[in-house]
Amino acid sequence: xxxxxxxxxxxxxxxxxxxxxxxxxxxxxxxxxxxxxxxxxxxxxxxxxxxxxxxxxxxxxxxxxxxxxxxxxxxxxxxxxxxxxxxxxxxxxxxxxxxxxxxxxxxxxxxxxxxxxxxxxxxxxxxxxxxxxxxxxxxxxxxxxxxxxxxxxxxxxxxxxxxxxxxxxxxxxxxxxxxxxxxxxxxxxxxxxxxxxxxxxxxxxxxxxxxxxxxxxxxxxxxxxxxxxxxxxxxxxxxxxxxxxxxxxxxxxxxxxxxxxxxxxxxxxxxxxxxxxxxxxxxxxxxxxxxxxxxxxxx
Amino acid sequence: xxxxxxxxxxxxxxxxxxxxxxxxxxxxxxxxxxxxxxxxxxxxxxxxxxxxxxxxxxxxxxxxxxxxxxxxxxxxxxxxxxxxxxxxxxxxxxxxxxxxxxxxxxxxxxxxxxxxxxxxxxxxxxxxxxxxxxxxxxxxxxxxxxxxxxxxxxxxxxxxxxxxxxxxxxxxxxxxxxxxxxxxxxxxxxxxxxxxxxxxxxxxxxxxxxxxxxxxxxxxxxxxxxxxx
Numbered sequence: 001x002x003x004x005x006x007x008x009x010x011x012x013x014x015x016x017x018x019x020x021x022x023x024x025x026x027x028x029x030x031x032x033x034x035x036x037x038x039x040x041x042x043x044x045x046x047x048x049x050x051x052x053x054x055x056x057x058x059x060x061x062x063x064x065x066x067x068x069x070x071x072x073x074x075x076x077x078x079x080x081x082x083x084x085x086x087x088x089x090x091x092x093x094x095x096x097x098x099x100x101x102x103x104x105x106x107x108x109x110x111x112x113x114x115x116x117x118x119x120x121x122x123x124x125x126x127x128x129x130x131x132x133x134x135x136x137x138x139x140x141x142x143x144x145x146x147x148x149x150x151x152x153x154x155x156x157x158x159x160x161x162x163x164x165x166x167x168x169x170x171x172x173x174x175x176x177x178x179x180x181x182x183x184x185x186x187x188x189x190x191x192x193x194x195x196x197x198x199x200x201x202x203x204x205x206x207x208x209x210x211x212x213x214x215x216x217x218x219x220x221x222x223x224x225x226x227x228x229x230x231x232x233x234x235x236x237x238x239x240x241x242x243x244x245x246x247x248x249x250x251x252x253x254x255x256x257x258x259x260x261x262x263x264x265x266x267x268x269x270x271x272x273x274x275x276x277x278x279x280x281x282x283x284x285x286x287x288x289x290x291x292x293x294x295x296x297x298x299x
Numbered sequence: 300x301x302x303x304x305x306x307x308x309x310x311x312x313x314x315x316x317x318x319x320x321x322x323x324x325x326x327x328x329x330x331x332x333x334x335x336x337x338x339x340x341x342x343x344x345x346x347x348x349x350x351x352x353x354x355x356x357x358x359x360x361x362x363x364x365x366x367x368x369x370x371x372x373x374x375x376x377x378x379x380x381x382x383x384x385x386x387x388x389x390x391x392x393x394x395x396x397x398x399x400x401x402x403x404x405x406x407x408x409x410x411x412x413x414x415x416x417x418x419x420x421x422x423x424x425x426x427x428x429x430x431x432x433x434x435x436x437x438x439x440x441x442x443x444x445x446x447x448x449x450x451x452x453x454x455x456x457x458x459x460x461x462x463x464x465x466x467x468x469x470x471x472x473x474x475x476x477x478x479x480x481x482x483x484x485x486x487x488x489x490x491x492x493x494x495x496x497x498x499x500x501x502x503x504x505x506x507x508x509x510x511x512x513x514x515x516x517x518x519x520x521x522x523x524x525x526x527x528x
Contacts (some may be wrong), residue, residue: 182483182505198507211510244517249513250513251515253392253515255389258387264516
């Protein structure tokens with residue numbers, strides 16, 4: 001008897017597979033739009049639109065900065081599935097300060113066909129600041145995931161954008177069993193492209209643990225501290241000192257075209273990499289906004 | 300290839316070429332300092348990562364674009380490739396090293412050859428309008444000298460590896476025979492890097508070696524160091 005048949009007469013039906021919702025159908029093409037503007041009360045979320053699997057339950061007011069606003073993106077689903085195409089657009093108006101994160105890790109489920117993709121566009125207006133620090137992306141076995149993120153900065157705008165990737169459900173011994181992961185982070189300013197960083201891993205074709213690639217480490221993350229008006233050499237040195245203190249192996253370097261600083265961190269667990277990147281975020285916020293970073297606690 | 304083109308490629312591939320290769324280690328110094336590279340086998344494995352993850356998916360893509368642009372006389376395309384390569388090279392020391400040796404090669408080539416394109420490119424680099432990365436200058440130089448693009452790419456790989464082997468000889472007790480053996484053993488890796496770079500457009504540069512980036516960041520702050528990168 002098939003496991004979920006409620007009655008022997010339904011046994012035959014229960015063995016039949018339910019075809020999966022197609023690419024582009026409701027639930028597969030999640031859209032998220034958030035627009036923050038500077039108002040008399042500080043920063044306000046003036047526009048929000050979310051379709052499954054994105055959900056927003058308003059803003060949170062716990063940012064150490066009195067004028068900042070916070071949104072934690074929620075997901076009612078178990079993760080990203082094959083055929084998903086997500087589109088996220090976050091706009092921070094002139095002089096506004098926003099912090100956007102996810103409530104929990106993004107789990108990219110195992111796949112047997114097609115792929116999943118997420119396209120994220122962040123834009124920060126003149127004098128504005130955005131912290132986009134989502135929880136890690138976990139790549140389950142046989143997943144194929146394409147992630148494209150663009151952050152555009154108006155003159156005087158700053159941002160902290162981080163990205164942590166966990167190459168499997170580590171606690172169950174799964175690592176580097178996904179099929180393909182391509183993540184591109186691109187920064188642009190008034191004069192065009194500032195920098196571009198790509199992570200392209202196909203464990204089957206090239207050993208991710210090769211010397212110089214990830215070596216003995218498993219979890220990998222980068223925080224981009226984008227502050228084109230800042231002295232990037234000074235900020236880079238300061239951040240390097242901050243991040244070499246932690247458990248993760250990390251370093252900071254000045255980004256091309258004076259865009260700011262990149263902090264790379266490698267570790268064995270997501271927590272150590274996140275802690276190191278959080279320290280960099282905290283220091284950057286002190287430099288840029290004169291306040292610490294929010295604790296990062298989601299519960 | 301004409302004899303002139305062949306000889307030009309020998310000249311450009313020679314460690315005798317005065318472009319300051321002896322000052323750069325692209326993070327190798329830090330790998331040795333960190334005891335991550337202790338013997339010829341470690342060195343070969345790391346050089347193979349450089350070729351597969353950095354030179355192939357970034358430098359060679361830019362070199363190919365610059366080579367084609369030099370033949371077409373498309374000056375703007377050279378600058379696009381040049382800026383793009385800098386934008387995807389995240390380690391600050393690597394950008395500096397690539398620009399310093401690029402600068403030396405460019406002034407050398409403008410002295411040796413009477414080409415309007417080279418002069419114009421040099422002016423643009425002097426005005427800080429283009430970074431003048433080594434791979435791009437090499438692409439222009441080989442394109443103008445009728446060195447075919449595949450040979451130009453192989454030349455770039457060979458030059459990169461011999462440069463780092465030279466650095467390794469000073470940092471490790473690496474014998475001449477071991478150095479030559481590594482150079483020979485890496486041939487298939489160079490060929491693969493060259494072939495895999497062939498279909499990439501400029502916006503498909505995806506260098507990826509995070510541990511190299513972290514060690515390069517540590518090298519930037521190292522107290523005692525022999526090399527600029």
